Amino acid sequence: MTALVEVQNIEKDFPLTGGGHYLALKGIDLEIRKGEFISLIGHSGCGKSTLLNMIAGLDLPTGGTVLLEGETVKRPGPDKMVVFQNYSLLPWLTVRQNIALAVDEVMPDLGRSEKDAVIDEHLEMVGLGQAGTKLPAQLSGGMRQRVAIARALAIKPKLLLLDEPFGALDALTRGNLQEKLMQICNEHALTAVMVTHDVDEAVLLSDRIVMLTNGPGSKIGGILEVDIPRPRQRLTVVHHPSYYSLRSEIIYFLNRQKRVKQWQARPHKVLARHGLEKVNLDLGFIPLAACAPLAVAEAKGFFAKHGLDDVQLVRETSWRGVLDGLVDRTLDAAMMPSGMPTWMTAGGHGGEPLPIVTALTISRNGNEVTLARRLAEQGVTTVEDYRAWLGSHEREPHRIGIVHPASMHNLLLRYWLAANGIDPDRDVHLQTLPPAQMLADLKDGSIDGYCIGEPWNFRAARSGHGVPIVGDLEIWSGHPGKVLGAREDWAQAYPNTHIALTKALLEACRYCADPAHWPEMGELLSDRRYLGINADLIRFSGQPGESGAFAPHGEPHHLFFGAGLNRPSRSEHLWILTQLARWAEIPFPRNYVEILERVCSVGVFSTAARELGLEDVSYQRQGIELFDGRPFNPEDPIAYLNDVSVHRDFSIAEIPIGQPRAMAV
Amino acid sequence: MTITASTPSSSGPLLWWKHHRKLILPPLLGIFGFLLAWQLSASLGLTRLPGPLSLFTETRTRELLLYPFYDRGGLDKGLFWQTLASLGRVAQGYVLAAVVGIGAGIAVGLNKTLNRAFDPLFQFLRMVAPLAWVPIALVIFQKNQPAAIFVIFITAVWPILINTAEGVRQIPQDYHNVALVLQMSKKTFFLKVLIPSALPYIFTGLRISIGLAWLAIIAAEIVMSGIVGIGFFIWDAYQQNYVSDIVLAVVWIGGVGLLLDRLMAWLQSRISPGQ
Numbered sequence: 001m002t003a004l005v006e007v008q009n010i011e012k013d014f015p016l017t018g019g020g021h022y023l024a025l026k027g028i029d030l031e032i033r034k035g036e037f038i039s040l041i042g043h044s045g046c047g048k049s050t051l052l053n054m055i056a057g058l059d060l061p062t063g064g065t066v067l068l069e070g071e072t073v074k075r076p077g078p079d080k081m082v083v084f085q086n087y088s089l090l091p092w093l094t095v096r097q098n099i100a101l102a103v104d105e106v107m108p109d110l111g112r113s114e115k116d117a118v119i120d121e122h123l124e125m126v127g128l129g130q131a132g133t134k135l136p137a138q139l140s141g142g143m144r145q146r147v148a149i150a151r152a153l154a155i156k157p158k159l160l161l162l163d164e165p166f167g168a169l170d171a172l173t174r175g176n177l178q179e180k181l182m183q184i185c186n187e188h189a190l191t192a193v194m195v196t197h198d199v200d201e202a203v204l205l206s207d208r209i210v211m212l213t214n215g216p217g218s219k220i221g222g223i224l225e226v227d228i229p230r231p232r233q234r235l236t237v238v239h240h241p242s243y244y245s246l247r248s249e250i251i252y253f254l255n256r257q258k259r260v261k262q263w264q265a266r267p268h269k270v271l272a273r274h275g276l277e278k279v280n281l282d283l284g285f286i287p288l289a290a291c292a293p294l295a296v297a298e299a300k301g302f303f304a305k306h307g308l309d310d311v312q313l314v315r316e317t318s319w320r321g322v323l324d325g326l327v328d329r330t331l332d333a334a335m336m337p338s339g340m341p342t343w344m345t346a347g348g349h350g351g352e353p354l355p356i357v358t359a360l361t362i363s364r365n366g367n368e369v370t371l372a373r374r375l376a377e378q379g380v381t382t383v384e385d386y387r388a389w390l391g392s393h394e395r396e397p398h399r400i401g402i403v404h405p406a407s408m409h410n411l412l413l414r415y416w417l418a419a420n421g422i423d424p425d426r427d428v429h430l431q432t433l434p435p436a437q438m439l440a441d442l443k444d445g446s447i448d449g450y451c452i453g454e455p456w457n458f459r460a461a462r463s464g465h466g467v468p469i470v471g472d473l474e475i476w477s478g479h480p481g482k483v484l485g486a487r488e489d490w491a492q493a494y495p496n497t498h499i500a501l502t503k504a505l506l507e508a509c510r511y512c513a514d515p516a517h518w519p520e521m522g523e524l525l526s527d528r529r530y531l532g533i534n535a536d537l538i539r540f541s542g543q544p545g546e547s548g549a550f551a552p553h554g555e556p557h558h559l560f561f562g563a564g565l566n567r568p569s570r571s572e573h574l575w576i577l578t579q580l581a582r583w584a585e586i587p588f589p590r591n592y593v594e595i596l597e598r599v600c601s602v603g604v605f606s607t608a609a610r611e612l613g614l615e616d617v618s619y620q621r622q623g624i625e626l627f628d629g630r631p632f633n634p635e636d637p638i639a640y641l642n643d644v645s646v647h648r649d650f651s652i653a654e655i656p657i658g659q660p661r662a663m664a665v
Numbered sequence: 666m667t668i669t670a671s672t673p674s675s676s677g678p679l680l681w682w683k684h685h686r687k688l689i690l691p692p693l694l695g696i697f698g699f700l701l702a703w704q705l706s707a708s709l710g711l712t713r714l715p716g717p718l719s720l721f722t723e724t725r726t727r728e729l730l731l732y733p734f735y736d737r738g739g740l741d742k743g744l745f746w747q748t749l750a751s752l753g754r755v756a757q758g759y760v761l762a763a764v765v766g767i768g769a770g771i772a773v774g775l776n777k778t779l780n781r782a783f784d785p786l787f788q789f790l791r792m793v794a795p796l797a798w799v800p801i802a803l804v805i806f807q808k809n810q811p812a813a814i815f816v817i818f819i820t821a822v823w824p825i826l827i828n829t830a831e832g833v834r835q836i837p838q839d840y841h842n843v844a845l846v847l848q849m850s851k852k853t854f855f856l857k858v859l860i861p862s863a864l865p866y867i868f869t870g871l872r873i874s875i876g877l878a879w880l881a882i883i884a885a886e887i888v889m890s891g892i893v894g895i896g897f898f899i900w901d902a903y904q905q906n907y908v909s910d911i912v913l914a915v916v917w918i919g920g921v922g923l924l925l926d927r928l929m930a931w932l933q934s935r936i937s938p939g940q
Contacts, residue, residue, distance in 0.1 A: 056846065058842055058845060058846070075845075076842075076845040076846045076848070077846065077848055078846060078847055078848060080846075081846060082842065082846050084839055084842065084843075086839060088837075088839035088840065088842065088843050090840065090843070090857065090858065090861070090862075092861040092862075093857070101847070101853070101857055102847050104853075105847045105848065105849050105850070105853060106847060106848075155847075
């Protein structure tokens with residue numbers, strides 16, 4: 001496979017009529033291999049059509065170059081034929097004459113009969129052999145676009161460029177044409193670039209999907225490889241395991257772009273008031289029962305009480321949204337899985353290490369592992385059963401859903417599986433899925449089970465699609481669940497705000513810990529701003545007399561407040577670091593002491609607790625012991641790592657995180 | 666209409682009348698009312714203009730009306746010949762205007778600089794009334810015939826030019842893109858894209874111009890003595906106080922103008938259908 005087209009560091013700047021200019025695209029690099037089908041996807045105005053036009057030579061970049069077979073594209077030409085969205089057939093010429101016009105211009109050396117043969121061949125190819133003498137106005141939109149495709153293919157372009165080719169067509173016609181195009185592309189090994197805003201179309205047709213960020217200065221936000229084998233069928237492709245993860249990846253990307261755009265459209269002045277550096281905050285969360293303290297702090301006025309006058313709770317659909325919000329600073333702080341601060345600080349998210357601080361553990365426990373009902377029906381009710389079942393069903397893929405690699409669900413699930421003789425990477429496949437999608441995947445059988453927080457396990461049990469197999473109380477009772485996280489440079493820039501936020505949430509945590517408040521919290525969280533589900537599906541603990549994974553020992557399932565529960569614990573975060581390294585999410589940092597010191601804002605927590613008069617919660621939690629009884633010695637994490645039996649090839653490395661610096665305000 | 670067409674046998678004319686009454690009756694009544702009011706005001710002596718009946722009562726006029734094809738030599742010819750002479754001049758001036766107007770319009774439409782250079786001039790000149798061109802034309806050409814043709818030309822050229830230029834500017838970017846991607850030759854682009862695409866605009870200009878040209882010829886001929894033409898015929902009749910002749914000539918002028926406009930509309934529908 002050789003590169004047919006090379007787009008090198010393209011930039012496009014449009015002069016505006018009222019003076020000034022608009023930077024549409026910046027720093028676009030793309031290689032298109034021969035025979036490849038590429039889709040460009042992004043929101044309106046992201047410059048995807050501009051990029052296509054520059055590949056076509058209809059528009060020239062203001063910086064960078066486009067190479068076709070090593071030669072700079074300077075002008076349009078028939079070797080890079082374009083199929084336009086609005087067909088661009090000449091209405092005064094018949095279908096045949098339209099194609100003939102192209103063939104005559106591009107292949108002047110052919111004889112009349114040879115030209116006719118080319119035209120006939122391509123009319124037949126798009127199934128319009130009978131329509132040659134009709135005028136475009138006599139054809140439907142779908143037929144016109146087929147003529148345009150025939151015209152494009154008749155001149156044998158090296159590269160076929162399609163600008164939202166099916167955008168103006170009804171769904172049925174679009175589907176048929178997509179299949180037709182796919183078939184033609186396969187048969188003739190065409191290289192094609194298509195602009196689209198249709199996610200399903202992109203996944204169906206493409207080998208790679210290029211996602212563009214919003215302008216000004218649009219960049220390539222990501223490139224997805226579509227690993228669905230060809231030939232593809234529109235109706236069967238949706239059953240391929242990659243289909244929905246690709247689809248949700250694109251939709252996540254597009255939603256993220258939309259959110260950034262909305263955020264940019266709002267004014268972002270830092271409001272300083274009441275001796276706080278910033279009182280207008282955007283806090284990220286995802287809808288789980290554990291987000292109760294944030295909802296309570298908003299509803300009960302704890303934010304306002306501590307001077308934070310304008311706190312917006314921003315609901316994300318996945319932890320990745322929270323992560324991206326912190327990276328691009330659209331969020332001030334967020335509720336996050338307890339593994340995320342160290343994971344991001346160590347650069348686990350794939351970028352530069354981004355120091356994150358946590359001053360508060362918001363919740364503990366609240367997670368279970370649920371297996372699909374179909375497994376229970378085959379007698380799988382314990383982990384031993386599951387291990388045996390895996391042994392007898394080796395050939396099938398076994399996927400278990402997790403919400404994020406840095407979440408406690410992942411780490412506890414892996415620990416539990418490994419301790420029970422199931423390798424979490426080799427025997428099963430752990431797949432990151434948005435929480436809201438897991439139940440649907442459990443229903444249609446594409447995953448064996450999942451590990452997640454409430455209300456998703458109770459919902460699965462209640463609806464009969466899943467059976468809880470183990471609760472976290474049986475794996476590590478009292479493990480940290482969700483924490484408050486913020487960028488270190490944010491915390492440095494707004495220290496008093498950070499304390500106020502910690503105080504507000506700590507007070508909310510205290511409120512949430514009282515079982516008398518649980519029915520009210522369930523009602524509150526059932527609001528569509530938070531979970532948007534029926535209040536009786538939101539539970540913070542098992543019911544009296546209940547047994548099983550929800551309440552094995554009669555302990556409350558969610559812990560929100562109490563002695564040693566809320567203080568950020570360095571040894572817990574160290575345990576998390578060892579687990580992240582054990583599964584090769586990050587190298588184990590040689591400078592782990594520095595990282596833990598920076599991540600755990602114990603000082604902020606202590607100040608907050610003292611100012612609230614809650615010194616007793618400040619005491620430090622001791623000892624970490626999981627269900628298998630293996631001791632964890634915080635003094636020697638590397639020895640611990642070397643000692644665990646199941647692990648990936650982990651490395652130990654210095655992770656440079658620089659000096660603490662305040663964000664430029 | 667489709668109903669009557671599909672059932673022509675079911676009590677034929679009566680049903681046809683039933684369906685078309687609303688379309689036919691009002692214009693008939695309007696015209697009849699107008700003629701009646703005119704005739705009454707003439708009969709009552711409210712105006713010295715003779716009434717429509719004078720076309721038949723005056724012997725001279727009746728002859729002109731009934732024998733449009735007589736030719737006694739010199740200026741004494743039937744109204745058909747008078748009209749034909751005027752039409753001949755219109756045809757020459759109009760064809761010249763069409764050739765120059767379409768040519769210049771395409772040039773101006775394609776070239777922005779050219780457009781900027783000449784547009785103010787065009788806008789200025791097109792506001793000059795046809796009659797004002799007559800003395801200038803006479804000074805330039807010194808003879809009646811070429812002067813009359815020049816007046817037709819200068820009146821008719823602007824709508825054609827401006828509409829053609831607009832038509833060329835309005836060629837959709839898509840068609841330009843198609844031409845660019847196919848690397849079309851200039852000739853192909855001109856014949857296969859530009860002309861067909863601008864044709865509706867060109868015809869709009871041509872249709873406006875034919876009316877203007879016909880208006881202008883009458884005005885031009887009135888002041889150009891000693892030529893055969895319907896304009897001078899009116900002037901001559903006025904000099905000799907044959908007022909009813911003038912009325913008859915006006916009917917001819919209106920009728921011919923209407924015919925010319927219909928002709929252009931028909932031509933347009935034949936050449937660029939349904940765009």
